[in-house]
Amino acid sequence: MLSNKKQYYFNLFFFFVTASSAFVVILVVVGIFLVLFKEAFPAISRYGIIRFIFSSSWDPVREIFGGAVPLVGTLTTSFLALIVAVPVALGIAVFITEVAPKRLGEIIGMAIELLAAIPSIIYGMWGLFTLAPLQAKYIEPFLQNLLGGIPLLGRLFSGNTLGIDIFTASIILSIMITPFTAAVARDAFLVVPPVLKESAYGMGATKWEVIKDVVFPYCKMSILGGIGLSLGRALGETMAVAFVLGNLNQFPTSLFSPTATVTVKLANEFTEADKDIHLAALFYLAFLLFIMSLTILGVSKYFIHKTQKK
Amino acid sequence: MKKMLTFLILAVFVLSFLVFWKGAEGASEGKLINGAGATFPYPLYSAWASDYHKATGVKINYQPIGSGGGIRQITERTVDFGASDMPLKPEEIEKKKLLQFPTVIGGVVIAYNLPEIGNKRLVLDGETLCKIYLGEIKTWNDPQIKALNPKLNLPYKPITPVYRSDGSGTTSIFTHYLSDVCPKWAKEIGSGTSVNFRAGIGAKGNEGVANYVKRTPYSLGYVEYAYALQNKIMVSDLKNRKGKVVSPTPESFKEAAKTSDLRAEKHFYAWMTNAEGEKAWPIVGATYILLAKERPQINKQVIKFFDWAYKNGDQRALELYYIPLPAEVKAKIREYWKAHGIY
Amino acid sequence: MIRRRKIINKLALFFCFLTALWGLFWLTFILFDIIRHGITALTPSLFLNEPTPPGIPGGGLKHALIGHLLITLTATLIGVPVGILGGTFLAEYGRNYKISRIISFIADIMISIPAIIVGTFVFAFMVKPMGHFSGLAGGVSLAIIMIPIIVRTTENMLSLVPWTLREAAFALGAPYYKVIFQVVYRGAGVGIFTGVILAIARVAGEAAPLLFTSFNNAYTTYNIFQPMASLTVTIFQYAMGPYEDWHKQAWGASFLITLFILLLAIVGRYLVRLKFKA
Numbered sequence: 001m002l003s004n005k006k007q008y009y010f011n012l013f014f015f016f017v018t019a020s021s022a023f024v025v026i027l028v029v030v031g032i033f034l035v036l037f038k039e040a041f042p043a044i045s046r047y048g049i050i051r052f053i054f055s056s057s058w059d060p061v062r063e064i065f066g067g068a069v070p071l072v073g074t075l076t077t078s079f080l081a082l083i084v085a086v087p088v089a090l091g092i093a094v095f096i097t098e099v100a101p102k103r104l105g106e107i108i109g110m111a112i113e114l115l116a117a118i119p120s121i122i123y124g125m126w127g128l129f130t131l132a133p134l135q136a137k138y139i140e141p142f143l144q145n146l147l148g149g150i151p152l153l154g155r156l157f158s159g160n161t162l163g164i165d166i167f168t169a170s171i172i173l174s175i176m177i178t179p180f181t182a183a184v185a186r187d188a189f190l191v192v193p194p195v196l197k198e199s200a201y202g203m204g205a206t207k208w209e210v211i212k213d214v215v216f217p218y219c220k221m222s223i224l225g226g227i228g229l230s231l232g233r234a235l236g237e238t239m240a241v242a243f244v245l246g247n248l249n250q251f252p253t254s255l256f257s258p259t260a261t262v263t264v265k266l267a268n269e270f271t272e273a274d275k276d277i278h279l280a281a282l283f284y285l286a287f288l289l290f291i292m293s294l295t296i297l298g299v300s301k302y303f304i305h306k307t308q309k310k
Numbered sequence: 311m312k313k314m315l316t317f318l319i320l321a322v323f324v325l326s327f328l329v330f331w332k333g334a335e336g337a338s339e340g341k342l343i344n345g346a347g348a349t350f351p352y353p354l355y356s357a358w359a360s361d362y363h364k365a366t367g368v369k370i371n372y373q374p375i376g377s378g379g380g381i382r383q384i385t386e387r388t389v390d391f392g393a394s395d396m397p398l399k400p401e402e403i404e405k406k407k408l409l410q411f412p413t414v415i416g417g418v419v420i421a422y423n424l425p426e427i428g429n430k431r432l433v434l435d436g437e438t439l440c441k442i443y444l445g446e447i448k449t450w451n452d453p454q455i456k457a458l459n460p461k462l463n464l465p466y467k468p469i470t471p472v473y474r475s476d477g478s479g480t481t482s483i484f485t486h487y488l489s490d491v492c493p494k495w496a497k498e499i500g501s502g503t504s505v506n507f508r509a510g511i512g513a514k515g516n517e518g519v520a521n522y523v524k525r526t527p528y529s530l531g532y533v534e535y536a537y538a539l540q541n542k543i544m545v546s547d548l549k550n551r552k553g554k555v556v557s558p559t560p561e562s563f564k565e566a567a568k569t570s571d572l573r574a575e576k577h578f579y580a581w582m583t584n585a586e587g588e589k590a591w592p593i594v595g596a597t598y599i600l601l602a603k604e605r606p607q608i609n610k611q612v613i614k615f616f617d618w619a620y621k622n623g624d625q626r627a628l629e630l631y632y633i634p635l636p637a638e639v640k641a642k643i644r645e646y647w648k649a650h651g652i653y
Numbered sequence: 654m655i656r657r658r659k660i661i662n663k664l665a666l667f668f669c670f671l672t673a674l675w676g677l678f679w680l681t682f683i684l685f686d687i688i689r690h691g692i693t694a695l696t697p698s699l700f701l702n703e704p705t706p707p708g709i710p711g712g713g714l715k716h717a718l719i720g721h722l723l724i725t726l727t728a729t730l731i732g733v734p735v736g737i738l739g740g741t742f743l744a745e746y747g748r749n750y751k752i753s754r755i756i757s758f759i760a761d762i763m764i765s766i767p768a769i770i771v772g773t774f775v776f777a778f779m780v781k782p783m784g785h786f787s788g789l790a791g792g793v794s795l796a797i798i799m800i801p802i803i804v805r806t807t808e809n810m811l812s813l814v815p816w817t818l819r820e821a822a823f824a825l826g827a828p829y830y831k832v833i834f835q836v837v838y839r840g841a842g843v844g845i846f847t848g849v850i851l852a853i854a855r856v857a858g859e860a861a862p863l864l865f866t867s868f869n870n871a872y873t874t875y876n877i878f879q880p881m882a883s884l885t886v887t888i889f890q891y892a893m894g895p896y897e898d899w900h901k902q903a904w905g906a907s908f909l910i911t912l913f914i915l916l917l918a919i920v921g922r923y924l925v926r927l928k929f930k931a
Contacts, residue, residue, distance in 0.1 A: 007828045007831075011828045011829055011830045014830040014833075017738055018739065018745070018746055018747075019742050021736075021737075021738035021742060021804075022738075022740075022743055022804065024735055025759055025801060028763065028800070031774065031778070032774045035777045036770070036777075039773075058506060059505070060502060060503070061502040087672070088676065089672075090672075091668055091672025092669070094669045095672065099666055099669055099670065100673075108673050108676075108677070112676050112680075113918070114680060114915060114918060117855075117914055117915060118683065118911060118914070119858020119859065119885065119914060120858070120860075121858065121889060121907075122683070122907050123683070125687075125903060125907050126686055126687065128892060129690070129892070129900070129904075133525075160470060164511055164526075175683075179676075206658050206659060206661075207662055208661060209658065209662065212665075229765065233765050236769070236770070238767070238768065238861040239861055239885075242889075248507070248511055248512055258512075263767060263769050263861070266773065268475045268476050268512070268514055269476060270865055271375050271382065271864070272376040272378035272379035272478075272504075273378060273477060274378040274381035274385075274477050278504070279382070286769075289767060290767070293766055293770075294766075297765050297766075301761050302758075322730075326730055329723070329726075329875060330727075332875060342874065344879070344880060353706060353707050353708060359706075359871070360705070369871075371872055371880065373870075373871070373880075387784050388780055388781065388784055389785065513893070514893050517707070517896075518894070520894075520895035521893060540707065540708035541895040543895075
C-alpha cells in the first residue's frame, strides 16, 4: 500500500500518461497534415491549386504535373463502386433485420463482416488472377456484344476488353465497401422504435412499405453516414485496385479503359520518382487525398453521430 | 485468469525485447548491404548475390524498384547503393555528390503475344514501334507492320502496348532509341525514366511488363532480354540503323556495345542505342551502380562485391544473355575506384 | 390495388434476399479461390527456404514470414499500450472535457484513413532522417493505424462499465488509478482484449504502408533497424511478376494471411458475443 502522498502523485502521473496517449491521436493527424504539406510545397508553389487540380498532363520529362486524371480516377472508381454497393448493402441490412429469422440474420451479418476483414491485397490478388481473366474472356465481351450497339449507352462498353480497366476495379471495390454501409444501416435499422413500425402495420402496410416509408426515412442520416464511410474507404483503397487498373494517365473513355487513381499512382511511382519535383507532385496528390478523405469521413461520422445521440 | 494474462503480457514483452536485442546485435557492419534500383539487371544481380553469399557469407539485399527508385534512394541516402540503367549526366553526378560506374550490358527486346503466328518471328522497326506507342498504329494488321512481315498472317485485332508505370531505366533506354529514330517522338514525348505514355497499360518493373505481355493476348512490351528468356515469351527482330534485320543475341548486343565510349572522366556516361554496326541490335544499354561519395566505408564493401562479380560473374552473365564489360573497361573502372579512395 | 402492393412487397423483399446471396456468393467465391490456389503452395520449402534468384525454383517465404511477424509485433508493442491508455483517458480522466469528444471523433475518422498516406508520412519523418528503410518504420506506420482503433474500442468498452461500480470504489477511498486498474479494467478486460485482436487483424493485412517504410529484404533478418520483408509486400511483388513459381508462392502467402486474419476476426467476434451474453 502506497502512502497517500505517493498515491496522489502516481495518480497525477497516470493522468498525464493517459492524456498524452490520447493526445497522440491529434499529434498524428496534425503531423500528417504538416509533413505532407511541407513535402508537397515545391509542387504547390509551382503549379498552384486550381491549375494542378484541373490540368491533366503528368509529364515527368517536361516537368508538367497536373492531378486531374488521378483525382477524377479516384472519384470515378469510388462512385461506380458506390452505385453497386449501396443498394446491395441496404438490401443486405434489410434482409438481416426485417426478413430473415434472427439466427440466420446473425450468421449472414457475420459473413458480411468477414468480407470486410479480408485484406485489400488479397482482393487485389484475386482480382488479378481470377476476376480480370474472367472479365476479359467472358463478361466484358458479353456486355460489349449485348449493349455495345445501343447508341450513347453503348459507348460505355466500347474499347479493348482486357479486363484491366475501371470496370473490374470498381467491381472489386464495390465488394470491399459493401460491408461498411451494411453494418451502419443494420445498426440503424435495429434501433427504430418498434411502435413506429407497429402503427404502420396496424394501418395495413406491407412489410416493404414499412421499410420504405418508416424505417428508411427514420434512418436517413445514418444511411447517408454509412454511404459516406464507404466512400471514404473507397477513396483510399490502394492494393485492391493497383493490380487491375493499368496506371494509364488518361481519362477513361469507357468502362473498359484503364486509368489511374491517386493511390495507385502513389504505389507505383513514390519510391521511384527520381526528380524532386516529381516526388513533390506525388506528395501534393497525397495531401489532396488526405484532405478529401478527412472531409468526407468527418461529415459522414457527424451524420451518424447526430442520429446516435437521439 | 488475471495472473495468467499478466504473465502472458510480460512474457511477450520480454521475448520481444530479447528478439530485438539479438537482432540488432546480430547484424554487424558489412554483413548486410542494401541496394535498390533497376529491374533491368535484377536477375543477374540476384544470381551474383546468391553466389557471393555462398562464397563470402555477405548478404547483398537488392530490391528491384526501377532505375528511378535507385536514383531517388541513393540521392536520399536511404540505401547503400543505387542501380540505374539510365546514366546520370556528369553535372548531375557532381551535384548529387555521387559516384557512377557500369556493371554489365544488356539488350532491350520487344516481347509480344500474338497467338496467330505461333513460333514465327515478328519483324519491327523503330518507326513502327514509335507509332504503336503513340497510338497511331492501332491494329496488328496495319499496313506498316504488314510491310515488314509479308509472310505472316496478322490478325485484325487491337494492339495493347505495355509500358513501365514506374521510374525505369529500361524506359529511358527505349525512349532514347525512339527519340533517335523518330523525330515526332523526340518532339512530343521525349526520353527519361518516366514519360507521358499515350496508349496502352502500365506495369511495374520489367517483371510486370513481362507478366502482362505473357497473360494478355495481342499485347506488346519492351523488356530486358533476360525476362523474355526466362519466361519463354516471343521476342521480335528489329531493323537496325543500317536497314538490316537483326535478332536479339549476345553477338548483336556486343556489336552495339563496341561503339560506346565509356570514360572515367564522364563518370562513364554513355548511350548505346541505335548503334552504327551492320549486325548491331538497336536497343542496348549499360547498367550502372551509384554510390554516395561521402560514405567510403560502405562504398568499400559495395566495391568488394562488384569487383568479385567482375572476376567471377561473367559466366552467369552470359547464361542470362547479358554482356560482360570488356577487360579494358573493367580496368578503367578499377582505376576510377582507386582514384576515389575506395579500392 | 392490394394485389399490386403485395406483388411489389414480394419483389422488394426478394431483391433483398438476392443481395444477401450476392454478398455470400462473393465471399465464398473469393475464399474458395484462395483456398484452392493456396493449399497447393503449402510445401515445407515455402516455410523454410529463403527466396531464390528470379527464375530459379525452390524459393520460400521464410524471410517474409519472420519479417511480417516482427513488424506486426513491433506495431502491437507500440500501438496497444498507447491505444489502451488513450482510450482510458477518454473514458475516465478526460470524461468531462470537451477535448475528449474531439479526440474521439478524430480517432473515429483516422480508422478509415488511406493506409498509403500513413506510409508516405512515416517515410518523410522516419525513413529519410534515419537514412534507410527499417522494420521499425514499418511497425510505426502500422501502429499509427492501430492506435485509433484501439483507442475507440477501449473507450467504448470502458464506458460500458456501470458508473456505480466506480462510485463504490471511490467510496472506499481508492484513488482514481486504483479504481481504473482494479475495477474498470477488470470489468472491461475481455472487451479491450477483443479490440486489440481486431486491430491486429486489421493491420496484419496491410501492404501499402509497408511499401515505403519497411520496404523489402531478400534475406531473413531479425534486426528491425534494417529493411524487412513482409508477407503482404512480397505478395505484391510476386503477383506482379511473370514467374509461375512466384505466383504460386503469392497464393500460399495469401492463404496464410487470410487464414490468420479470419481466425482472429472470428475469435474476436465470438468473444464479443460471449461477453454480451453474460
